[in-house]
Amino acid sequence: MASLAAMLTARRGLGKPDWTDWFSYGYLLLGLVLMFGPVLWLVLSSFKSAAALNEFPPQLLPYGQKSVAVAGQERPLPLYRVTTPDGATRELAEVRRIGIQATLVDPKAPEQEYKVNIRDRKPVREFRLATENYFEIFGKFAFGTFLWNSVFITVVATLITLLFNAMAAFALSKYRFSGRNAVFLLIISTLMIPPTIILVPNFLVVSELGLLNSLWGVIWPAVATPTGVFLLRQYMLTIPDELIDAARMDHASEWRIFWRIILPLSAPALAVLAIFSVMWRWNDFLWPLIVLSRTEKFTLQLALNAFQGELTTQWHYLLAMTVITLMPVTLVFAFLQKYITTGIASAGVK
């Protein structure tokens, strides 16, 4: 108990290494396996062929059957290891198979044909990435359309979010008009109103505006984020008013002050909001599910959901699509983790 408590209370620089350190590293390694393992398994699996995915128990790495070019044959033939009646094994290429009898040839001497029971042959396998999973989804499904829809919603919604939120934050931090505090409270109070409790009426509003099955029906309701206004306002409060006064002396209009002075100076906060907005919109699910019902308007998330629900799920395609969908967020994580963690630590947003 005491040692457990020591682990719970130890801080940097205190105490000397003992078994509690080993416990910590054990916990962290277990966490590493548990947190990254499933994702890694998904990525590895996405490079396996449909046949390899059907194997149970599964292989760790993607293997494919080796095939060889044989003189006189149009396409490469699959290679098998065949056990001959005298106990020797040879590597032969399969020309055709009828029922349980396979016809194989020696790749080096293709004139001679061997008839073999299919139980006596085993596929020769090699490490091979089934990259065709990634290419075929563009032809077989409208994957390009889903990708475009997701990118369009994410980029456009983020740009509008940045503009609208920055304008509101500018007014709330730099002008003293009557009703300003009420407006600020009104905006911040919407943090307490999650979209899940106003699904039906919001559906009515979007349908009245003629935005059902339109990407704009997903974009417009999402752009006035209270988190963004809060984040940007806190940042803009630190910009000195003297800069604005100086610009007014030079007869700059208020809009020009906002556009040419405030916006560039708020770049760090805008960058943080942009990262968050990209992740919010890329990952959105419930609202697009309600607004977009036509397949050609699906985002990646909706397409994934639709495909996984099909009776005969084609996992080799579904896995490749999933990997492409998690790619942008993973890149953001790899390069911009610092901004995200500071954003969360300082404003408590996600």
Place this chain on the structure above:
Amino acid sequence: MSFARHPLFELPAAAGRAALNAIDAPMRAAQRLLGVPRIGWMFVAPNLAILGLFTFLPIVVNFYFAFTGGVQLYPSERPFTGFENLETLFDCESYLDPSTCRKDLFWRAIYNTGKFAVLQVGLMVAFALVTALVLNRKILGRGFFRGVFFYPVLLSPVVVALIWKWVLQREGVLNAVLAGAGTSPVGWLSDAGWAFFWCVFVSIWAHMGFYTLILLAGLQAIPADLYEAAAMDSASPWRRFSRITLPLLMPNLIVVLVLGLIRAVQIFDEVFVLTGGGPGSATTFIVQFIYQTGFAEAIHQYGLAAAASLVLALSLLVLTLVQLRLTRKNLAGGGGRDDG
């Protein structure tokens, strides 16, 4: 700023100049009309208009839907039915037994949600606390491990569900590993008890990193000299934890607990993709009931869905008031939304 003259930046720069000039003229006119402080209204107008249209107006309209019946979406075509929708939802012989209710799925969803919220948040906060304590130690690769625990937070719920669906399916890697240990395959998502367990597990997996980060920030704000003073008084490690760490971390723990509850009550995306609410209704939660009743079933019962939304909103309101009461500051850090 030589990179700003790079050809790649010419198009956005030109677009920026065009936007400045296009909006400048009407804004100048508004400025002449309103004067300088009141021009602020023009700047908040777009944001307020969007919020009014897609947040405040719907709150009012939701009540209208909840008190009208029929299957029409347009308000003027919906007959007023008073409390009929709410009565339908609450029509039970015994509230403790969902099968005696007219809308048994609603009550099953409520019980599932309650059970889920308590289990998920309790376990998640416990694990987040242990993780934060470990990450707060002097360890190698601290930043790396912090990232490891945080990474799933960024993944979309659909991706999270598919990752685990692939691991948990009957011919998945978990059953393969167990088969190696001599166990026969388990239908992890087709058995009611296991499906519920995995819903809790997967949502902890996906969200724990966020709460770990908040707790870690709280731990790092505890002054180190308190521990040094305690060490001088040769206070036992357990005493240091219970008398210094725990009390000083309490505000963060409360934030994490209530925020976790507010979000757990709204669980939908991951579970919907992972189990579809099944088997049967074992993992159907309240938001899925709203979605099914209002949008997914052949007959769209908007009134019933809106009434169920009111029940959800009420529970969220209670949780939010509890949170505001417990933590008077940090309004922004306590939102029930994780989408903006």
